[in-house]
Amino acid sequence: MIVRDLVNKLMQYVREGELCSCPIIMCNESKVELAVFTYFASDDVPQTVFGYGQLIKSNGESIETEEKELFQSEDELIVINKLPIVSFEQHREMYDNYYSHLQNAIDSIKTNGAIENVDALRTAFNAIIPTEAIELYKRICPSFLKLIKE
């Protein structure tokens, strides 16, 4: 499973109007999948997230999409006060770094059953995702946060 290629395939399922999560690892029994989820949020800052779009995942072969729901009450809204905006070049560097650690993690899980350098992966993830936005991941993929010891 080549992370970069698979991410590009997953991205082709993200629809206009949807924001996309950072790619994550989802482990189900012996199966390792790469996934992203989409969500809807306001354009302004603080950014208000008001629901999810879909969960898109792949084990390297087929791609599955699962429609998610918008939040059903005001209590579920997530507010992100700090929204990092970066140049295209910075963006590319940040994700290149993250994808390389993600590739290592997937490879090590497949070979050893665990992530060898989890601190590096967590650091790369946190560089992209601000603390306030972690809540998004807690609701959709808590297992990934547990995996990276976030």
Add this chain to the structure above:
Amino acid sequence: MAEEFDASVDTSDVDASADMDTSDVVDDVPDDIPDDIPEDVPEDEPEMTEEDDLSEDIPEDVPEDESELTEENNLSDDIPEDVPEDEPELTEEDELSEDIPEDVPEDESELTGENDLSDDIPEDVPEDEPEITGEDGLPDDVPEDIPEEQEEIEDAFSDVDGGDSAEPADDAQDDSMGDAATEEVVEDTSSEADSDDSTDPTDEDAQNEPLNDITTDGTSEDATPNVDNGDTAEPIEGTQDESMDDAATSEDAVNASSDVDGGDTAKPIEGTQDESMDDAATSEDAVNASSDVDGGDTAKPVEDTLDKSMDDTTTDEVAEDATSDLDSGDSTETAEDTQDEPMDDTAADETTEDATSDLDSGDSTETAEDTQDEPMDDTSNKNSADTVETADNINDTTDVNEVNNLSDKVSYLDRMRGDAENALAYDPERKGDWDVVRGRLSDEYRKTSDNLKTLAEGKQAEYEQLRNEYFDALEGADSPEKAARLAELTKRGGELSKEIDTANSRSRYADNFANELSRDLDPSKRTTYEGVGGKSFTDLHQSMIQKQGNAVKDFKGTCGDCSAANTMTALGDTKSEAEVVQRARDLNACVDKKIPSFLPESLKEKMRGSNGGTSVAGRSQILDSFGYDCDNRTNQSLAEISQQIANGKGAIINVDHRVLNKQKDVTAMNPIGTDHALTITGIEKDAAGNAIGLWIHDTGVCSNMGNAFYCNAQDYATWRNTPNCTVQYVSKK
């Protein structure tokens, strides 16, 4: 030749309508008119004689009128000589009153005082006006047209002379125009006997010689507007309205005269508003202006009319104009039409039709007062107008459509030019883009102009043939069949004449901008356009969905659906936004969320803007369902895109919408940098055939360049660097 034939044609038309209208008017008039007022003149005559004393107030020569106008509006002096100078004054200082169409009398005072016109200005107009009147060099375009229309302008002013109903007969005779119409106008307005004379022969002749009758009726009808000249406020309104029109220099002149001539209080307002919005109306307006003069020919002997009927182009329009004056009851209808038209891409076409509908709707017997009392009751008038208009055009739909389609194309180019000019022309850093764009638009204006010329030539030949048929028919023995045939030929000739005028006018207009836009461009650096499917630039853009989100309620994020539809359209199919969105929903290939009620309105609107959103994969699925293959590729070069288009493929590109406005950053949280789909309509190539940029159709109108814009190589490099930027090549299976 066309003009000559028009005269006869219109004359007959006039007869037909005039008979009816005249009688109708007479029936209506008695309620409102003092006993001593001529039947022709009823409503306005008292005002003129009591308050305005037109013989003194109305200029013996035009310049005096103009100076009066100039005092308040500072417009009249510029009209014939330099329209552009007037426009800035209007757009900056004057605001078009919303009341104009609603209440003419009140507006007149408002207009003269505050010139509050802005609300009525169509959305199109402000964009165009700066281009023409601004400092960008385009304003010179219009003046180039002026010399050709100078005669019309002069006619218009001579018309003013003739229109001075209160002007002594001697003055009329001394008028440089030496037009019989002038005398008649005076006679009509000053005495019942005169107007009666003009009517009586008409009735007699009507049975034997339709053409003669027509002119006679036209005379009586003409009398009405002339009588109305007394409305001193009209010229002010008219002048203000006229200056709104960037395109029609001749219109201004015409309107200036019609202000004096057009006695119908409501009519000048309608007419000028229509004209100002309509680029296409230049020639027609000019014709209308001279119509008063021509209408004055009514008094000519019947033989004279017969002999010369074919020599007077304007007679046709005159007849109609006269009718429309009588039909001033339609003023509200026209006002409504005018307000609607600017919002419509097809305004130019409809304007022409409106002119006809005004005439047609003129069947109503309402007097000017009636019109003013019911300004807001548009519905009935509009319906009747539509009905009659349809009937009138039923035999000529195809021909009219040809002219209208080309006229639409010119209007579309106007809008593109306005958008591009605003975005590029004043930015030194974008001079290169502006040169490419103006070269492209210049070529398109030229092509359209050439098509219009060709169309006009064809119609001219048809007109000549009709004219010969008309003379042949004249030689036959009098009979109902002959009369019917002559009437038919006359009507068709009139229609043809209008179409020829419109085509020629629009052609000249397009030529002006073709020349102006290409001014100072280095011919060796001129570029060429290669469109999807080998189609022409304007045809491609014009045939596409212009703005997304209008087809399905709560589905406004349909850029991908529209891009798919537009690409299929470019490749030969015609798909609507609604059709594609429905297919996307059926395939679960788009965002389709029910909006939670607890969300604040801003987030609800955000969700509406997301509904309909498609992904690259989703669009492939949608296009596949319509019978198209999608080849999705990232990191595509201009040359690669060019090659694919040359191979007959359409193309959709994903970008971050913010790059369209030169933003080069992205949200770190979001690994995908694209959120907007655009249609690539073609490639711009340099003289050596190398791709130097893309032409884009953006239904989201996310940039300041409008929905059709040019993306140069440097900008495309930015797009290409957008994370996950994908080009979808589309081809029919």
